[in-house]
Amino acid sequence: MKFETILFLFGLIASGDFFSKDEWKHFESNTALQQIYSMLDLRQMGQTNLTQNKMSCSFCETGANMLLGVAKKGYPLQLAKITVTTICYNMRIFTKEMCDGIVEVYVPTILTAFKISKLTSSAICNFLLGESCPDVHSFLYDWNVTFPNVTKPIAVKNIPQDGRPTIKVLQLADLHLDLKYVEGSNGNCYDPLCCRPFSNSAYLVLFPAGRWGHYKCDVPQKTIENMLRSIAKQHSDVEYIILSGDLVDHEVWAQTRHGTLKNLEIIIAMLKEIFPNTLVLPTLGNHDTVPCGSYAPPWLSDPNHSSIWLYEKLNVLWQNWIPSTENSTILRGGYYSHQVRPGLRVASINTNFCYYLNWWLYADSTDPADQLKWLIQVLQEAEDNDEKVHIIGHVPPGDNGCLETWSRNYYEIVNRYESTITGQFFSHTHSDEFEIFYDVNNSSRPTNIAYIGPSVTPWSGENPAYRIYYIDGDHANTTRKVVDHETWIMDLDEANNDSPQWFRLYSAKRAYNISSLGPSEWNKLIYAMVKDDRLFQLFYMHYHRDSPVIPKYNPEKKIRILCDLKSGRSRDRVNTCSDLSIDLY
Ligand SMILES: *[C@@H]1O[C@H](CO)[C@@H](O)[C@H](O)[C@H]1NC(C)=O
Ligand SMILES: *[C@@H]1O[C@H](CO)[C@@H](O)[C@H](O)[C@H]1NC(C)=O
Ligand SMILES: *[C@@H]1O[C@H](CO)[C@@H](O)[C@H](O)[C@H]1NC(C)=O
Ligand SMILES: *[C@@H]1O[C@H](CO)[C@@H](O)[C@H](O)[C@H]1NC(C)=O
Ligand SMILES: *[C@@H]1O[C@H](CO)[C@@H](O)[C@H](O)[C@H]1NC(C)=O
Ligand SMILES: *[C@@H]1O[C@H](CO)[C@@H](O)[C@H](O)[C@H]1NC(C)=O
Ligand SMILES: *[C@@H]1O[C@H](CO)[C@@H](O)[C@H](O)[C@H]1NC(C)=O
Ligand SMILES: *[C@@H]1O[C@H](CO)[C@@H](O)[C@H](O)[C@H]1NC(C)=O
Ligand SMILES: CC(=O)N[C@H]1CO[C@H](CO)[C@@H](O)[C@@H]1O
Ligand SMILES: [Zn+2]
Ligand SMILES: [Zn+2]
Numbered sequence: 001m002k003f004e005t006i007l008f009l010f011g012l013i014a015s016g017d018f019f020s021k022d023e024w025k026h027f028e029s030n031t032a033l034q035q036i037y038s039m040l041d042l043r044q045m046g047q048t049n050l051t052q053n054k055m056s057c058s059f060c061e062t063g064a065n066m067l068l069g070v071a072k073k074g075y076p077l078q079l080a081k082i083t084v085t086t087i088c089y090n091m092r093i094f095t096k097e098m099c100d101g102i103v104e105v106y107v108p109t110i111l112t113a114f115k116i117s118k119l120t121s122s123a124i125c126n127f128l129l130g131e132s133c134p135d136v137h138s139f140l141y142d143w144n145v146t147f148p149n150v151t152k153p154i155a156v157k158n159i160p161q162d163g164r165p166t167i168k169v170l171q172l173a174d175l176h177l178d179l180k181y182v183e184g185s186n187g188n189c190y191d192p193l194c195c196r197p198f199s200n201s202a203y204l205v206l207f208p209a210g211r212w213g214h215y216k217c218d219v220p221q222k223t224i225e226n227m228l229r230s231i232a233k234q235h236s237d238v239e240y241i242i243l244s245g246d247l248v249d250h251e252v253w254a255q256t257r258h259g260t261l262k263n264l265e266i267i268i269a270m271l272k273e274i275f276p277n278t279l280v281l282p283t284l285g286n287h288d289t290v291p292c293g294s295y296a297p298p299w300l301s302d303p304n305h306s307s308i309w310l311y312e313k314l315n316v317l318w319q320n321w322i323p324s325t326e327n328s329t330i331l332r333g334g335y336y337s338h339q340v341r342p343g344l345r346v347a348s349i350n351t352n353f354c355y356y357l358n359w360w361l362y363a364d365s366t367d368p369a370d371q372l373k374w375l376i377q378v379l380q381e382a383e384d385n386d387e388k389v390h391i392i393g394h395v396p397p398g399d400n401g402c403l404e405t406w407s408r409n410y411y412e413i414v415n416r417y418e419s420t421i422t423g424q425f426f427s428h429t430h431s432d433e434f435e436i437f438y439d440v441n442n443s444s445r446p447t448n449i450a451y452i453g454p455s456v457t458p459w460s461g462e463n464p465a466y467r468i469y470y471i472d473g474d475h476a477n478t479t480r481k482v483v484d485h486e487t488w489i490m491d492l493d494e495a496n497n498d499s500p501q502w503f504r505l506y507s508a509k510r511a512y513n514i515s516s517l518g519p520s521e522w523n524k525l526i527y528a529m530v531k532d533d534r535l536f537q538l539f540y541m542h543y544h545r546d547s548p549v550i551p552k553y554n555p556e557k558k559i560r561i562l563c564d565l566k567s568g569r570s571r572d573r574v575n576t577c578s579d580l581s582i583d584l585y
Contacts, residue, residue, distance in 0.1 A: 064125055065121040071112075071114035071115040074115070077107070077111065084107055114362060141365050141403075152416055160479045161477060167473045171244060171467040173244045174455035176459060180251070192253075212500050213458050216460055244426065244427040256290060264313075284334045297363070311331045315327055315330045315331055329374060335350045335371055347379075354570075357401070390425065392425045392426070396435055397569070401570075423469075435564070436522060437450070443576075464492065469482050470484045481517070486506070506542055525539075
C-alpha cells in the first residue's frame with residue numbers, strides 16, 4: 001500500500017466528524033497532511049475557487065483508485081492493518097493508541113465496502129466532495145422515488161391563529177455523553193476530544209476541564225442529568241421529546257459496540273427516570289453506531305458488518321415509547337412512525353442512509369432499506385386520512401454531507417406532500433439554524449422549513465442548549481405547524497465558576513420580529529440579513545449560543561451560513577444561492 005493511500009484514508013476520515021478545523025493547526029510540522037485536510041474539507045466546497053476544487057478532485061480520484069485497487073485485490077486484512085498502523089506510527093501525528101484505534105475501527109469496514117462497490121473513482125469522489133467533483137451521472141447511483149398516481153392537493157396558505165392552544169415539544173440534539181470526562185483534566189489537548197484522564201499526559205494542564213463541561217469537550221453525565229432535571233422542573237408541560245441522535249461521544253477512534261450501547265442505555269435510562277410519563281421519539285445519529293456513520297444495508301448479513309446488533313437492542317430499549325407495530329422497520333433500518341396526537345403523526349427517519357461517511361453507501365445507495373418508499377406510503381396514508389406529519393431525523397437533508405440523489409428525492413417528497421408535512425426537525429450541525437424548501441417548479445415560493453436544533457454538547461465551541469417548540473394544538477382549526485420556538489442555554493463559563501443555570505436565550509418570533517414561523521417569513525429574514533449586518537449578528541449570536549470562544553464571522557462565512565439556510569437540497573448551492581453573492585462562486 002502506497003503512502004498516499006494511507007493519507008487518503010486519513011484525509012477521508014479527517015474531513016468528516018473526526019477533527020474540528022482548529023485541531024489541525026497543531027500539526028504545523030506536517031504540511032502535507034494539512035493541505036490534504038484543507039483540500040478535502042467539505043465545508044469549504046462550493047465556496048473555494050475552482051482551481052482548488054479541481055485539485056481536490058484529482059487528488060481524491062488518485063487516492064480512491066489506489067484504495068479500490070487494494071480492496072478489489074483482496075489484500076489480506078491483517079496485512080492491510082499492519083501496513084496502515086506502521087505508517088500511522090511513523091507519521092507521528094496521532095498517538096500510538098489513536099493509530100491502533102483508527103485502524104481497528106475503520107479499515108475493515110472501508111475495505112469491505114469498497115470491495116463490493118461498483119462505483120468508479122470519480123463517482124466515489126462525487127459522493128465525497130459533491131458539486132466540486134464532476135457529476136458523472138451513473139445509473140448506479142441515480143434513482144428516483146415513485147409517487148402514487150394521486151393528484152397533489154392545492155396548497156392553501158394557512159397560518160396558525162393566535163391565542164389557540166399549543167402543545168409543547170422538547171428537542172434534545174447531539175448530547176454526546178462522555179463517560180470518560182474528568183474534571184480538572186486537560187481541556188486543550190492534542191487529541192480530537194479532550195477532558196479525559198489520559199488527555200494530560202505530555203502537556204501542561206493550562207485549560208483544565210470544568211466541573212460542568214468545556215468548550216473543546218463532550219458532556220459529562222452530571223451536566224446531562226442537571227439539564228434534564230432542570231427541564232422537568234421548568235417545563236413540566238412538555239408533551240413529548242424529540243431525541244434527535246448523537247448520544248455518544250466523539251471518541252470515534254476507540255469506539256466499540258459495547259461502549260456505544262452503554263452510552264445509549266445510560267441516556268435512555270435517565271430519560272425514563274426523569275420523564276416517566278413523557279413520550280420520547282428517538283432517531284439515529286451518525287455517532288450512535290460503530291464505526292461512526294456506518295449503517296449497513298439490510299441485505300448485508302455478515303454479523304461483523306450488519307447493523308442488526310444495534311437495531312435489536314434499540315427495539316427493546318425503545319419499547320416503552322414506540323409501539324411494537326413498528327418493530328419491522330426499526331429492525332430493517334432504524335426508522336418508524338408514531339401517531340402522537342389525533343391527526344398528527346411523527347415519522348422518524350434514519351438519515352445516515354444519505355450520510356457521505358456511511359461507507360456502506362459506496363456499496364449501495366439506492367433508497368437504502370426502502371426508507372423513502374416507506375415514507376411516501378406514510379405520507380400518502382396521512383393525506384388520505386387528512387392527518388399531518390412531522391418528520392424527525394439527524395443529518396439535515398440539505399447538509400453538504402447528505403448525498404445528492406437521496407437529498408433530491410427527499411426534496412421531491414417534501415414538495416409533493418407540502419400540505420401534509422407541517423414540521424421537520426433535525427440536528428447534527430450543532431448550530432442553531434434551519435433549511436428552507438422551495439417549490440420545485442418555482443424557486444421563489446418557499447414551501448417548507450426544517451429546523452436544526454442546537455446541540456447539548458459544547459463541542460466545539462458552543463454553549464450547551466436545548467430547544468422548545470410550540471406546535472399548533474388540539475382544536476378545530478389546527479394547522480399542526482410550529483407556532484414559535486425557544487432556545488434555552490447554560491453559560492458554560494458561568495456554570496464552572498458558580499453553578500449551572502439554564503435560561504431562555506431567545507424566542508424566535510420576538511427576537512426576529514416575525515409575524516409567524518412560516519417558511520416565507522424565514523425566507524424574508526434571510527434576505528433581510530444579507531443587507532442588515534446587525535440582524536445577522538443577532539442570528540450569529542444565537543447560531544453559536546453567545547459563545548465566548550467563537551471568532552467573529554467574515555463576509556465569506558456569512559454568505560455560507562445564509563446559503564445553508566436556503567439549502568433544503570444538498571450540493572446545489574450554485575443554483576440555490578446564486579442570488580446571495582455572485583463573486584464567491
Ligand atoms: C485559488 O486557489 C489556488 C490554489 O490554492 C490559488 O493558487 C489561487 O490564488 C486561488 N485563486 C483565487 C482567486 O483565490
Ligand atoms: C430521475 O429524475 C431526474 C429529474 O427529475 C432525471 O434527470 C433522471 O434521469 C431520473 N433518473 C432515473 C434513473 O430515472
Ligand atoms: C392515473 O389516474 C388517472 C385518473 O384516476 C388515470 O386516468 C390515469 O390513467 C392514471 N395513470 C396511470 C399511469 O396509472
Ligand atoms: C468476523 O470477525 C472475526 C474477528 O475479527 C473473524 O474472526 C471472523 O472471521 C469474521 N467473520 C466473517 C464472516 O468475516
Ligand atoms: C416487538 O419487539 C419487542 C422487543 O423485542 C417484543 O417484545 C415484541 O413481541 C415484538 N412485537 C412484535 C409484534 O413483533
Ligand atoms: C412563483 O412564486 C411567487 C411567490 O409565491 C409568485 O409570486 C409567482 O407568481 C410564482 N410564479 C409562477 C410562474 O407561478
Ligand atoms: C375556523 O376557521 C374558519 C375560517 O378561518 C372560521 O370561519 C371558523 O369559525 C373557525 N372555527 C373555529 C372553531 O374556530
Ligand atoms: C416589527 O415588524 C413590524 C411589521 O413588519 C413593523 O411594523 C415593526 O416596526 C417591527 N418592529 C421592530 C421593533 O422592528
Ligand atoms: C404544476 C406543475 O408544473 N407541476 C410540475 C412541477 O414539476 C414536476 C417535475 O419536477 C412536474 O412533474 C409537474 O408537472
Ligand atoms: Zn453531533
Ligand atoms: Zn451527527
